Amino acid sequence: MSIKRVYPREEFCMGCRLCEVACITVHSESGDTIKAYKKEFPREPSRIWFEEKKPECFSFMCRHCDEPDCLEACISGAITKDPETSIVTIDEDICVGCWSCIMACPYGALKKKVRKDNKMVSTKCDLCIGRGINPACVQACPNRALVFK
Amino acid sequence: MITIIGNSVAAIGAIEAIRKVDKEIPITVISKEPYIAYGKPVISDFLKGKVKEEKLLSYRRQGFYEKNNVKLILNEEIVSIEPEKKKVIAKSGNEYTYKKLLIATGGVPFIPPFKGKDLKNVYTFTTLDDAKKLLEVSKNIKKAVIIGGGLIGLKAAEGLHAQGVKVSIIELMDRILSLAFDKVSGSIVENRMTDVGIDIYTEASTEEILDDGTGSVRGIRLKGGREIEGDIVVVAIGVVPNAPFAKSAGIEMNRGILVDEHMETNIKDIYAAGDVAEAKQFLYEQKMLLPIWPDAYKQGRVAGYNMVGVERIYEGGLSMNSIELFGISTISAGVHTPQNPQGYEFLIDLNEKQYRYRKIALKDNKVVGFIFVGDIDRAGIFVGLIRDKVDVSTFKDKLLKKDFGFIELPYELRQERFWKRFLEVKDAACIERICPQYTPEYTLSDSEVIDGE
Numbered sequence: 273m274s275i276k277r278v279y280p281r282e283e284f285c286m287g288c289r290l291c292e293v294a295c296i297t298v299h300s301e302s303g304d305t306i307k308a309y310k311k312e313f314p315r316e317p318s319r320i321w322f323e324e325k326k327p328e329c330f331s332f333m334c335r336h337c338d339e340p341d342c343l344e345a346c347i348s349g350a351i352t353k354d355p356e357t358s359i360v361t362i363d364e365d366i367c368v369g370c371w372s373c374i375m376a377c378p379y380g381a382l383k384k385k386v387r388k389d390n391k392m393v394s395t396k397c398d399l400c401i402g403r404g405i406n407p408a409c410v411q412a413c414p415n416r417a418l419v420f421k
Numbered sequence: 422m423i424t425i426i427g428n429s430v431a432a433i434g435a436i437e438a439i440r441k442v443d444k445e446i447p448i449t450v451i452s453k454e455p456y457i458a459y460g461k462p463v464i465s466d467f468l469k470g471k472v473k474e475e476k477l478l479s480y481r482r483q484g485f486y487e488k489n490n491v492k493l494i495l496n497e498e499i500v501s502i503e504p505e506k507k508k509v510i511a512k513s514g515n516e517y518t519y520k521k522l523l524i525a526t527g528g529v530p531f532i533p534p535f536k537g538k539d540l541k542n543v544y545t546f547t548t549l550d551d552a553k554k555l556l557e558v559s560k561n562i563k564k565a566v567i568i569g570g571g572l573i574g575l576k577a578a579e580g581l582h583a584q585g586v587k588v589s590i591i592e593l594m595d596r597i598l599s600l601a602f603d604k605v606s607g608s609i610v611e612n613r614m615t616d617v618g619i620d621i622y623t624e625a626s627t628e629e630i631l632d633d634g635t636g637s638v639r640g641i642r643l644k645g646g647r648e649i650e651g652d653i654v655v656v657a658i659g660v661v662p663n664a665p666f667a668k669s670a671g672i673e674m675n676r677g678i679l680v681d682e683h684m685e686t687n688i689k690d691i692y693a694a695g696d697v698a699e700a701k702q703f704l705y706e707q708k709m710l711l712p713i714w715p716d717a718y719k720q721g722r723v724a725g726y727n728m729v730g731v732e733r734i735y736e737g738g739l740s741m742n743s744i745e746l747f748g749i750s751t752i753s754a755g756v757h758t759p760q761n762p763q764g765y766e767f768l769i770d771l772n773e774k775q776y777r778y779r780k781i782a783l784k785d786n787k788v789v790g791f792i793f794v795g796d797i798d799r800a801g802i803f804v805g806l807i808r809d810k811v812d813v814s815t816f817k818d819k820l821l822k823k824d825f826g827f828i829e830l831p832y833e834l835r836q837e838r839f840w841k842r843f844l845e846v847k848d849a850a851c852i853e854r855i856c857p858q859y860t861p862e863y864t865l866s867d868s869e870v871i872d873g874e
Contacts, residue, residue: 279840321799323828330835332827335843339722341801344434345715345743347460348472349480366479368466374797375743375752376715378805379838380826383798421844 275336275358276420278397278410282330284417291331292318294412298400314386319397320409321380331409331418333397334381336360342396345376350394359399367393423728424509424517426499427525428452429461430714431695433481434721435523435728440489443729448491449517451509453498456549457486461527462714464552468559468580477549499526502670504688509666521690521728524667524678525721528660528696528712530573537630541637542653546577547660558653559584566641566651568627570597574657575746578619581655589620589649591627591641601742603758605771606751606778606794613747613776622649630654660712662697675699677710682734684724692728694720703737703808704756704789711738741804743797749776752800755790755807757782765789770821779821786814799826805838 293305295318300308308316320331336353340360343351350367353360362373369392373382385395400407410420423439425432428450436448460480466472486493498512508518530545532538542558545551555577559565565581567574570592578588590597596607597614611621626644633639640650662677673679673687677699684692684700695717699708716738726733741754757780759765766783777795781788781803788806802825806813811834813820819829827835 277840277843279844282839321826323824323826325828328828328832330828330839332839341715344718344722347462347714348476349460349482352482366476368460368463368472370462370745371743371750371752371797372714373801375741375754375800376804377801378808380799380802380805382801 276399277335278333278399278407279419279421280330280332281417281419282328284415285330286415286417287322287324287326287329288414289322289331290412290414291409291418292320292322294408295320295397298403298408314388317383317385317395319383319395321383332379332381333409334360334399335379336397336399341376341378342373342382345372347372357401359401360396361398361401362394362396364391364393364395369393422447422518422520423449423523424519424521425450425523425525426452426509427523427527427695427697428454428458428493428495429525429527429695429717430458431525431527431698431717431721431724432523433458434718435525435694435725436489436491438722438725438733439729442726442731444490446729448489449494449519450486450491451494451497451499451511451517453496454548454550455496457481457493457495459549461547462576464546464549465576465580467549468546468552468556468577469583470556471583474549499666501666502672502691504670504672504691507690519690522692523721523724523728524664524672524686524691524693524697525695525717525724526663526697529663530656531659531661532656533658535627535630537632537638538656540630540632540654543630543638544653544655546573546655546657552580555581555653555655556584559586562652563587564589564640564651565653565655566591566649567655567657568641569657569659570594570621570623571600571657571659572598572742572744573660574655575614575744577655577657578614579746582617582619587618587620589651590614590622591625591643591649592621592623593626595624597621597623598744600740601744601753601792602751603780603792605780606753606792609773609776609778609794610746610749610751613749617747620649660696662699662710664693664697675708679708680720682723683727683732684720684735685727692724694724700735701737703739709738711740713738713741715741736808739804739807743800749795750797751792751794752797753790753792754800754804755782755788756784757790757792759790768817768821781820783813783817786812786817788813788820796823798824802826 297305299316320333322331348368350363382396410418459477499509501510564587567590570590628644629642631640678693696712723733723735743752768781770779780792782790816829
C-alpha cells in the first residue's frame, strides 16, 4: 500500500466544517483557533474544499498522487514530493503564483493564498506534516466522515 | 550509459524517472547553457524584478545532480550525432558516447528574415541570458517594440513594463494570444493591457526593423508604411524545435523530431522529448508540436522509463496554459475555439466589467476545451473531465455554476475520484472493509487542535 490519504465518507458528513476550523488552526501562526480567526491577517485559508448541496456534502483535499500533475506543471520547482513520506508540498518562498498547478490538478485540490507579505502563492493539504498523529481535519471530525487510510 | 542533450524540464523528467528504477546507470547531461536547470517560464518574473537569480535556479534543490548521480556538462553545444558509432559531437570538438540518447534540446526563437534583424538592440526572450540582457538594457531605454503577441511576447511586455519601459506590441492575428485565447478573452486581456499603458497593434505585419543610422534600432515599420518607435526590438514570434543535427543523423523530422508513443525516434536507442519533439496528441489524431511545460515533463518521464527498459506509453499531449497578465489570471485547455465549430456545443458566461469569462466547449457531451478568465478556481477539474472523457450530459447545466465542484458530479463518479481509483477497489465487499460503518465511540475530546490554551 502506498501513501495514506484522507478519504471523505460523504454519507457521514453533516457539513459542520470543523475540519476547516482545524485546518486553519493547525496551519496558523499561533496554532490557536481564536487567534487564527481574529488576529492573524490575511487569514490562512483552509486547505480543504468543502462542498455542499443539501443534504449532500463532503470535504475533499489533495490526493498526494504517485505522479502528481501539479508537480509536473510547476514551473518554479516549488512543488516537491518527499521520497520517504510521499507527501506533496509547496515551498511558498519558491512559488511564483503562476497557477499552473491549479490548471493541472484534476482534483482541483489547490487554492490561491495571500501571504502576510502580500505575495500570492498556491496552497494545499500537506497532511499536517510533522504533526505526528492523524491530520487535524481527521481528528476534528465529530462524525468520522474523514478517514486517514 | 544514458546521454541527455538539453537540461530543462524534459531532461529533469527523464532523470527522475530513470533514478526511480535504476540508481546505478551512468547519466550524462549536456547543456549549451551555463546554468543548472531553471524554470524557463519564470524568466518573466526575473525581468519584472520579482524573482532573483538564486530562486530561479532552485527549480531543483541544491545537490540535485550529485544526489541523482548525474554528470552535468555545461556550456557545451552538440552539433552532430553519429548513430552508427553511438556518439554525439560538440562544437568544441569533444565527443560523448551513449547507449541510449535523449534529445531534449527544446526550442529556439524563430526570427523571420526581416531587414534589420541583425541590428544592435534586437533581442529574443527565451533564456535566462536573454532576460539578463533585457534587464540590463531596460535601465537605459524609454521605449520597446515587441514583435509577436503570444505568450513570450506578452510576458516580455509585462517585464519591461514593470521596469518602466513604454511597450508596443505588434501582432499579426486579430487578437493577442491567438493560440490560448478566443476573441473575447483576448480582448479582455487586451483592454487591461491598454489600460496600463501598453500599445497593442493587431492585424499588423512587421516589414522592417529600422536603423537609427548608427547600426542600432530606432523602431519598426509595418506593412502599409506606419512606423512605430522603439529603442529596442524584441522578436517573440514563436519558437521552433532546436534540432539542426537531426537530419544529417537520419532522424525523421516533420516540424519537430517525430517520436512514437515510447518517445523513441525512428532510430533505435535515440529518444526525444519536450519542445523539440513532435508526439501523439490526446484530442487529435495526428502528431503535433506542443511546446508546453507540463507535457515536456511527462514526455521526459516516458522516455526515461523506456530508456531503462520499463515500458511506459505516452497518453498524448493536451494543450493547456495558465497565464497571468497584469493581475488577470487565465487558464485555457484543449480545443476551445475549433476552426470548424460544427458538432461542438459552447457554454459561455461573460462579465467583461469584472474581467470574468468562462467558456466551455463540448463535443458529444464531453468537455473538450475551456477558457477561464478572472476566476480560475478548480480549472483542473475540467482538465480531468477532458482527460477522463466524462459524459457530462447529466450535469451539463451545472458546468458554468460559480463554485462548480465535485458535488455537481453524480455520486458514483465522485466516489471513483475520491478514493476508488487510489485504493484499487471495485467490488462492494472491499468498499465495506475500507469504509466501515460509523463507529460512535469516537469523541471530540480526541481532538487537540480545537482546544484553547
